[in-house]
Amino acid sequence: MFHKLIPLSFLLLLFASCSNNTSLPKEGEPVLFAEHIAPIIHANCSKCHNSQGAAPFQLITYKDVASKSKLVAYVTSNRIMPPWPADPEYTHFANETYLTNEQISLLNRWVNEGCLPGDTASLETPTILEKKWQSSEPDLIVRMQKPIRVPGNNTDLFMVVKIPFELPKDTFIRAIEFVPGNKRLVHHVNAHIIQFEPSKKSNLFDGNFLVNQDQTKSTTIHKELNLLNDDGSYAPMTPSVCNYLPGAQFSFYPKEIGGYKIGRKNAFYLNDMHFGPSAVDEIDSSYFKIYFGSEPPKRPVSEFQIGTLGLVPVEPKLEVKANEVKTFHITFPVPQDISILTLVPHMHLIGKSFWAYAIKPSGDTIRLIRINNWDFRWQYFYQPKTLLKIPRGSVIYVEGVYDNRAENPNNPFSPPRVIAERNGSMKTTDEMFQLIVTYIPWKKGDEAISME
Template sequence: MLLFSALYIQVQGQEISYYGDIKPIVDRQCVSCHRAGEVGPMPLTSYEEVSAYGRMIQYVTTSKLMPPWYADPSYAHYSNERVLSETEIKKISNWVSSGMVTGKEPDVPIIPIENHQDRIERKPDLVISMSEAFEQYGVYLDQYQVFILPTDLAEDTWIEGIEFVPGNKKIVRFASVSVEPSDKFDSLDRWDPRYGYFSFGGLGKTPEEPFWYTWSPQQETSFMTDGTARLLPKRSNLLLHIHYGPTGRPQKDSSVIQLYFAPPAPVQRLMTAPLINPYVITGDSLFIPPDVKKVFHASYMLPYDIELSDLTPQANLLCRSWEVYAKLPDKATPQKLLKIKEWNVNWKQTYHLETPVVLPKGTVIHALAHYDNTLDNPCNPSEKPVPFAWGAHLFSEMFFVHFGFRAVVSPTPDVRICMAPVVSDSSLEVLLKLDKTYIAEILISNASGNASAMLEARRFQKGSHKINVPIGSIPYGNYTMTVKDKSGKILAEQLFVKMREYGL
């Protein structure tokens, strides 16, 4: 190795040094997590700090454990990607092997990296804080807690910017925010005497919009573009699910969510829906017997054109890998969306596509996930494998891909549907908004589009109409609500998933 490094340096004609080569890489790819007060266990901000961990850094970079990023960069690219190039990995490795040369400190003073990017001039319109500090056990265990944060907004509100501000960046590993207008999560909160309630894989119940927003270390405030916004129904609760990483001493956290309102409608709704879920698994159900390795395949055909911006896979400890792709109706080669070769439950992530992709109506989204319930799986929580069924806790499994998307429709439609993307009750509330009077019919159709039921057909006056749709008797799964005029022309559509109450 040493010989090779010496050769490499000679071939390059110059020495690899900390200041010349390594510091720029570490500053860009590591320091945002590896500095005082951040999630990384040690700072990597100076020659002394970096060289003290030289061999370990060589190991974690060549084995691709650091920076933590689990999507395969040869499959698809994302705007929030954290990957080192092969050249960078080689440079670090050769630098360590050749004795970690310091190099010449640049004359220009090195601008310290700010602790907080204060680039946002705009003040948030609504700041929602955890009502108490949560104290995490200091016993080197990961912890997953859900906090119910009421918003008290009297009107449905469009949100164009969301910021999660972790209270304690040393321990907050991942945060997701889901939306639920009712108080149904309070019963889960009651059984945990501490602030919030413990829940490992999901929230324990099904909210109306899961994964409305997610945060992972290094993430900045995200503003939606092109007149898109997320809907926050009036008086909603935000369900903040935080994964706290292990620490040796008890640590406190009090995190905050900041919201920036969008100008009033019309806006394009950006929403998140678990389009890949256990109901669309092909020829099987989410059950993994002991000592069995299983691959689940699921598919779903899009009922209308969407622009897909991000994906969030969700699974527990038996899951080993994911592959998600889309087959477009007029293309032979599939559109690759996400490949995770080694699923790691402790590095959950939303994958924001480098550029959003338009998936036309008729596109079939496919997902494959591999689960290993044998002892070959080092993450198997049981010493003697037990059966795993669908659930949110440690000894159960999940199979979801949540898609963040907007419908591709004309910019000022006359008719708009507003409803939850996920429904778990026996009735579904639909808000229909019309800019002029229509004789219209409302239909509900299943995922394959071959079974549809007429719900209402009548004259709808210009204005807003609230319609309660009974859905108690339809099976669980993916559906589309469609509004047509009397000639059969589609005026508005929205897909939704009917899911059991304890599904997410």
């Protein structure tokens, strides 16, 4: 069986996805915003481009989109946006966010024909649309005790954070959503829940609520954050209840999959909260949304991680010399039948491409994911359209290419210098190579369970 591991999980979406369901004008008729362009924009782009979204400007009304029409045409034609790193010609995923050539042509034609409005009076109002794009109302919001201050010193900041909370009774949790307060700075978060027996923990809120990960020994973190029971023993921890990465979008798993049983006294334990470099002092007030369940979890979710900090290492050792392009591999035999829920590829700045697949005992290939042009800014939790079975005895192969040349615009150093995996360092200027897999033990019929 697998051991549960802590996965590595900056949401600054400029353009969101566009649906592949496109309404086309009849022959000889012009392209109109209301009839042809709005469905694309509203289906996906506006999910982030609204008054509550992460994007820097709104794209909902005709006026919104027409005023940005040349920009929209440019970034879509050059496939800068929407940001969907995975190669759609290799594997398809649930809720894919890429534009077809047909959609790009339609957008350009609309711009070239003068951005005609069409029957905009028939469109839903921004208020109605925004309600559709918002996630479900949570049952509980758990906030930090105080904002986190991020110094403007242009260096990465790694914190360990405690966010305690109490409930009136034991209950079940269906899902947990992390909401970054400062979307520009929060890079990744790994969150766990520590559960305390009421008789063994008198006060959850004593102690520090955060410590600097780089300056604190792991053996003292629990003491400084007051995460031990009153007698000094460790309380049980449920790992990886919620994780966050650049580009991450919250979604519920299918019914009966995932969830947790939880007691009255608890604390979110963020053992790794990473803030990217900032030139000015800033603050962050991230929080969690909790969605309760009505029944115990029937199929708990597990995770494993391969490569850096994982079950199997990167081969050869992850080190790229200055002005070198180098390929690395991860090989992992799957010890049981599993159904994959989520794939999370991870590299840092000089990552060039990422390719993962599995070979079944029969010799057949299961395509997992291929990213031809890795972009550190856009990292996703990729979910297959239906649960994906990987049989016991299959071998997962991962290939990563790294480009440490001066010509690489993402190279953090000029001139280039040696970049390597350094004792599990998560600094963006060091490197990592990982595949994180969320799964459940396979059951007959899993392949028919939709993830969309």
